[in-house]
Amino acid sequence: MEKVTCLLYDDQLIAGLERLGQFSGDAGESIPSKGDRHSGLETLETIGHRTRVGLPRSTVAGLRWDPMAVIRRLADSCITVTTQTGVTLIDPGFSTFDSGEIDLATIGDVSRVLVTHEHSDHVKPEFVSWLIDRRADVTVHSNQAVADLLRGHDIGVITDNPPGVTAEDVLHGMTPAGTSPPNRSYTVEGLLTHPGDSQEPTLTAPVLALPLLAPWTSTTAAVAFARRLRPQMVIPIHDFHLGAGGRQFLASMAAGALKADGIEVVPLGWGESIEI
DSSP states (O other), rough: OOOOOOOOOOTTTTOGGGGGGHHHOOOOOOOOOGGSSSSOOOOOETTEEEEEEEEOOOOOOTTTOOOOOOOEEETTTEEEEEEEEEEEEEOOOOOHHHHSOGGGGOOOOEEEEEEOOOTTOOOOOHHHHHHHOOTTTTTEEEOOOHHHHTTTTTTTOOOOOOEEEEEEEEEHHHHHHHOEEEEEEEETTTTTTEOOOOOOOOOOOSEEEOOOOOOBBHHHHHHHHHHHHHHEEEEEOOTTTTTHHHHHHHHHHHHHGGGTOOEEEEOTTTTTTOOO
């Protein structure tokens, strides 16, 4: 069964207790009263091992997310967003496909793939081919650089955005080699923004997938980026080179830094999900 992180909120921003080993996610745990919950949340309901978190309704670029959506982190920067319109997979990189940490059969019926940029930790051609083999009508969307890359693997890429998706074309953060390839920041159904490997985006949905540590950035810069965009919730990504302890440490550090800004940090382990 897919593991789902159970989140409890109160006015002390107690969130993601599983990451600290303080909450098992079992049904029957007490739920804080509405007045004790974080002010940024509307509702909280526990059903078995899945917790439903209610964010205030918000409009981003004229879009509204579905009444029910599931955000699942696969590995590293690879995320799926499941809504009434289907399953969108963002950044099918090698970590999810090759690590063995994710049972690929549990990914779901992916109908569209979004790729932020050309680096292999964000797009592995064999992974994209595997998704297409599972469902022939899968559409792949990205920028021209990714289209050129995947053309060599006989994979067609649409450079326009699919319905319900908006994007900002920005540059990748400067790498140690001095390069900054094109990068497309995607917002899916007005719910989640995935900036790829860039801190140039100017807009975010209520939920921001936030790269916390990479050769092109630091955790300090990532926190500053989140403060500038001011999402309601942050899901840490881009940490495949760290062990579980390192990922937990960085997420806790970011949570402490962003607490005063009213930004909730919700770390999801590989394969874990949150229902909104």
